[in-house]
Amino acid sequence: MAIDPSNILLTGRVAVVTGGGEGIGRGIAEGLTAFGATVAIWERNPDTCASAAEDIGALGIVADVRDSGQVDAALEQTSKTLGIVSILVNNAGGVFSSPLLETTENGWDALYRSNLRHVLLCTQRVSQRLVAAGLPGSIINVTSIEGVRAAPGYAAYAAAKAGVINYTKTAALELATERVRVNALAPDLTLTEGILRVSPDGLPDGARHMIPMARPGHVDEMAGTAVFLASDMSSYITGQTIHVDGGTQAASGWYHNPTTGDYQLGPG
Numbered sequence: 001m002a003i004d005p006s007n008i009l010l011t012g013r014v015a016v017v018t019g020g021g022e023g024i025g026r027g028i029a030e031g032l033t034a035f036g037a038t039v040a041i042w043e044r045n046p047d048t049c050a051s052a053a054e055d056i057g058a059l060g061i062v063a064d065v066r067d068s069g070q071v072d073a074a075l076e077q078t079s080k081t082l083g084i085v086s087i088l089v090n091n092a093g094g095v096f097s098s099p100l101l102e103t104t105e106n107g108w109d110a111l112y113r114s115n116l117r118h119v120l121l122c123t124q125r126v127s128q129r130l131v132a133a134g135l136p137g138s139i140i141n142v143t144s145i146e147g148v149r150a151a152p153g154y155a156a157y158a159a160a161k162a163g164v165i166n167y168t169k170t171a172a173l174e175l176a177t178e179r180v181r182v183n184a185l186a187p188d189l190t191l192t193e194g195i196l197r198v199s200p201d202g203l204p205d206g207a208r209h210m211i212p213m214a215r216p217g218h219v220d221e222m223a224g225t226a227v228f229l230a231s232d233m234s235s236y237i238t239g240q241t242i243h244v245d246g247g248t249q250a251a252s253g254w255y256h257n258p259t260t261g262d263y264q265l266g267p268g
Contacts, residue, residue, distance in 0.1 A: 007232040011036035014082045015230065016075075018065045018122060019092030021048025023192035026225045027219025028089050030056050035227050037087060040078040042071075043090075045117060065092050065118040075125050086137040087230045088126045090119045090164075093142065095157045108156045115160035119167055127171075127180055129185070136179035138230045139266040141168050142222075145245050147187040165241050172239030181238040183229050188245035209256040212247030 015032045018026040020041035029039050029052065039058040043049035046062045053060025059081055078085055085106060094114035098107050123139055129138040139233045146154060147161030165184055171183040189195075196214075207258040208214045225244045228234050243249040 003177045003233075007235075008227065009036045010087065010227070010230055013037045013087055013230075014078070014085050015039045015087035015089065016042060016122070016126070017089040017091055018042045018118065021045050021052045021090075023194055024190060024219050024222045025089070025091035026052045027223045028091060029058055031220065031223030031227045032087065032089075032200050032230060034050050035058060035231070037230070038082050040074075040082060040084075040085075042074050042078075042092075063085060065122055066113045068121050069123045070116070071125055075129075079129070084129060084133060084135065085126050086130065086135060087141045088122060088137070089142065089226060090120055090140070090228075091142040095154065097153050098156045098232075099153050103156055111156040112160050115157065116167070118161045119164055123167075123171055123182070127175060130180055131175075131178045137181070137246065139171070139180065139182045139232075140226055141182070141184040143186045143241060145166075145186055145243065145248050147186060148241075148249060156168050156255060168241060172265045176238060181229075181234070183234070183237060183239065184227055184241040185222060185229070186241050186243045186245065186249070187217055187222055188243075188248040190219060192219060206258065209258050210246070210248070212251050212254075212256075214256060215246065217244060217246060228246050 009033060017025050017029040017039060020029040021043035029041055030265040033039050035120040035148045037189050041049055041053050041058050041060050042065055044064040049060045049062050061074045061077055063070045065071050083229060119141055143164040144161040146158040147165045151158035151254050168182050175182060222244055225242055254265050257264050
């Protein structure tokens with residue numbers, strides 16, 4: 001079967017993007033829409049939910065995906081309004097500093113619920129409907145470079161993101177014969193509204209030395225990979241984590257010397 005350019009199109013498909021009010025989620029929602037999908041944004045912030053939905057032409061549903069009842073209600077509303085969901089992007093998440101010796105049980109639970117619990121809830125609910133209907137689907141879990149490397153000061157967050165990667169593999173195997181593919185997208189530093197809020201004057205110059213391509217990623221670059229994983233162009237890919245990170249994961253600790261530009265491993 002020859003590759004056809006139409007294989008990248010998502011026309012006629014219904015997609016859900018959690019945490020799609022801004023940042024990477026909004027970028028992915030825009031990308032899926034541009035390639036023909038009808039998109040629902042599930043976002044707990046009513047202001048960003050409404051703004052993104054209006055700008056993109058998506059269905060905006062205010063929902064906290066950490067809560068199973070709200071997930072069920074959002075899925076029911078989406079299905080009744082748009083049709084059965086065949087593309088799910090589990091993008092919602094959150095992070096705060098939590099050094100190992102200072103992490104509380106509440107802090108651990110908060111980071112788990114923000115970054116991993118909803119991946120089960122949303123994946124399970126959407127997959128149940130797809131399997132019952134005998135329809136194929138694509139599930140994309142947004143994890144992080146921190147899921148595959150140590151992250152001092154952010155142990156709980158990194159553990160949750162590592163859990164997303166492993167859950168992606170296991171879910172992919174369980175759903176493979178049901179024609180539901182499950183993959184993950186792992187960004188590194190990406191320019192989002194959240195990043196710019198904490199660094200309004202731009203990123204420190206040293207940040208670019210940590211990334212082989214010497215710049216942060218853009219949300220549109222995350223969206224491009226999500227569109228590929230959602231489309232028939234990736235029909236034989238499942239259980240994979242694609243690092244959309246400018247080469248950080250491959251670098252394994254090598255970085256550009258700020259003075260010479262040469263690669264070095266560790267401090268000079």
